[in-house]
Amino acid sequence: MAYFRRSIAVLGGGITGLTAAYRLTTLGHRVRLFEASARIGGVIRTEIANGWLVEAGPNSLRDDTPEVGTLVHELGLGGERIESSPAAQKRYLARDGKLVAAPLSLPGLVLSPLFSTPAKLRILAELCCRPKVRPQDISMAELVRAHFGAEVLDRAVQPFVSGIWAGDAAKLSARSAFPKLLGMEETHGSLIRGQMATVRARRDREGVGIAKTISFRRGLQTLCWSLTSRLPEGTIVLNAAIESLTGGDRWQVGWRRGDEVHGETFDAVVAPLPAASLARMQIGAPDERPLAALAAIEHPPLASLFLGYRREQVAHALDGCGVLVPASERRSVLGILFSSSVFAGRAPAGSVALTVFAGGALQPEIARRPAAELLESVRADLRDLLGATGDPAFVRHAFWPQAIPQYNLGHQLHRDAVASCEKAHPGLFIGGPAVDGISLSQCIASGCKLAGRVERES
Numbered sequence: 001m002a003y004f005r006r007s008i009a010v011l012g013g014g015i016t017g018l019t020a021a022y023r024l025t026t027l028g029h030r031v032r033l034f035e036a037s038a039r040i041g042g043v044i045r046t047e048i049a050n051g052w053l054v055e056a057g058p059n060s061l062r063d064d065t066p067e068v069g070t071l072v073h074e075l076g077l078g079g080e081r082i083e084s085s086p087a088a089q090k091r092y093l094a095r096d097g098k099l100v101a102a103p104l105s106l107p108g109l110v111l112s113p114l115f116s117t118p119a120k121l122r123i124l125a126e127l128c129c130r131p132k133v134r135p136q137d138i139s140m141a142e143l144v145r146a147h148f149g150a151e152v153l154d155r156a157v158q159p160f161v162s163g164i165w166a167g168d169a170a171k172l173s174a175r176s177a178f179p180k181l182l183g184m185e186e187t188h189g190s191l192i193r194g195q196m197a198t199v200r201a202r203r204d205r206e207g208v209g210i211a212k213t214i215s216f217r218r219g220l221q222t223l224c225w226s227l228t229s230r231l232p233e234g235t236i237v238l239n240a241a242i243e244s245l246t247g248g249d250r251w252q253v254g255w256r257r258g259d260e261v262h263g264e265t266f267d268a269v270v271a272p273l274p275a276a277s278l279a280r281m282q283i284g285a286p287d288e289r290p291l292a293a294l295a296a297i298e299h300p301p302l303a304s305l306f307l308g309y310r311r312e313q314v315a316h317a318l319d320g321c322g323v324l325v326p327a328s329e330r331r332s333v334l335g336i337l338f339s340s341s342v343f344a345g346r347a348p349a350g351s352v353a354l355t356v357f358a359g360g361a362l363q364p365e366i367a368r369r370p371a372a373e374l375l376e377s378v379r380a381d382l383r384d385l386l387g388a389t390g391d392p393a394f395v396r397h398a399f400w401p402q403a404i405p406q407y408n409l410g411h412q413l414h415r416d417a418v419a420s421c422e423k424a425h426p427g428l429f430i431g432g433p434a435v436d437g438i439s440l441s442q443c444i445a446s447g448c449k450l451a452g453r454v455e456r457e458s
Contacts, residue, residue: 005029006267008454009253011242014042015440016272016432018227019447025231027455034240034255040228046219051348053219054306056398058440059337059355064211067445075226077216084213088342090320093159094329097384119151129189139409140178141169147191159324162334166302166360167406176407215343244282245269247425268458270450272432275405283425290421294414299402301367303374305356308394314352315387323385327362332377334360371397405434427458
């Protein structure tokens with residue numbers, strides 16, 4: 001009979017929960033992972049059909065934390081790992097119906113047709129900003145306006161925020177969502193000089209200037225499949241809705257599958273659940289919901305259309321990662337990812353794949369349109385911006401009614417509520433995208449961190 005050091009319940013089968021369960025298992029603990037749906041992987045959803053590889057959720061993974069490289073190595077996925085094309089470093093922004101390459105250097109900023117002469121002078125003046133410590137949080141929009149002015153915010157930064165967060169720069173907290181920028185302001189004054197110093201330091205430390213954007217030959221789901229295969233049989237319980245967590249000498253986890261109610265006892269509980277699930281969760285005494293305030297975290301809706309075309313149907317060279325579209329362009333799309341240009345194997349020979357994103361905090365009503373109506377809405381954008389003509393040969397629609405959690409102004413209060421809940425309930429460990437970062441690499445790091453905390457603190 002195997003000897004287990006402790007028994008741990010992991011709530012949620014997304015990438016954070018899977019990583020935590022895997023790491024705890026390697027540390028010698030008995031783990032039970034409860035997933036409310038019928039599948040593992042959370043927002044990671046890969047489909048392979050007729051030569052097309054579709055990512056309905058995240059499209060790539062940044063190798064920008066130590067945990068990512070370690071996990072890929074431990075799982076033996078080095079041979080499956082693929083890096084984005086070097087050409088994918090090029091990004092476009094839409095301006096006046098045309099695609100303009102986003103500048104990647106200070107000289108590029110000065111020469112770019114993206115900005116007016118006054119905006120370029122403002123960018124150069126930013127180099128003279130003195131270090132500043134802000135006693136209070138500010139929005140990302142306010143921070144950018146203070147350094148670069150409104151034009152850079154509207155034409156470059158808000159599209160970036162929409163592309164990464166599907167959010168509103170006027171609401172996003174600079175301290176919670178972009179803490180490195182405030183650190184640069186405090187240390188260097190100028191965000192441009194701070195970014196240059198960060199790149200130099202990373203190059204000196206690791207021999208590279210930027211992190212790699214990666215995926216796997218059969219898509220990001222490969223990571224979930226591999227993690228699942230490393231868990232002992234019987235670890236994962238699907239269709240298991242957690243109803244209550246009751247502490248004491250040990251934790252009693254109440255869960256339901258259909259009409260059947262179950263209860264199991266554990267030494268500790270790891271809960272990398274979505275904010276809404278944490279808000280509803282009974283923790284402690286009956287009807288006690290200490291994280292109810294997390295229900296206020298905004299999750300704007302987001303839709304994506306994966307569209308496959310014959311190469312001759314798209315006039316643009318697709319020589320980059322994709323295009324971000326400012327709200328001032330008055331388009332239906334937030335951005336267009338050139339999926340088959342970023343990674344090989346995303347489209348059959350002679351074809352190209354585009355992933356179109358719509359909705360988010362600024363245009364939520366567009367995301368809610370039915371697939372056929374949404375496709376009709378974006379066709380004019382694809383024609384104007386990329387020269388795409390005719391009907392796509394392949395279409396996949398994905399809709400996320402509550403997509404990315406927004407770290408808006410006041411988000412620190414939610415993190416404080418989580419910390420207070422953990423303090424009041426020893427043996428409960430909470431993490432994941434609601435509090436630890438929204439990127440896949442941050443979610444993987446969160447899973448590793450949660451496992452490490454269980455090892456040290458419980």
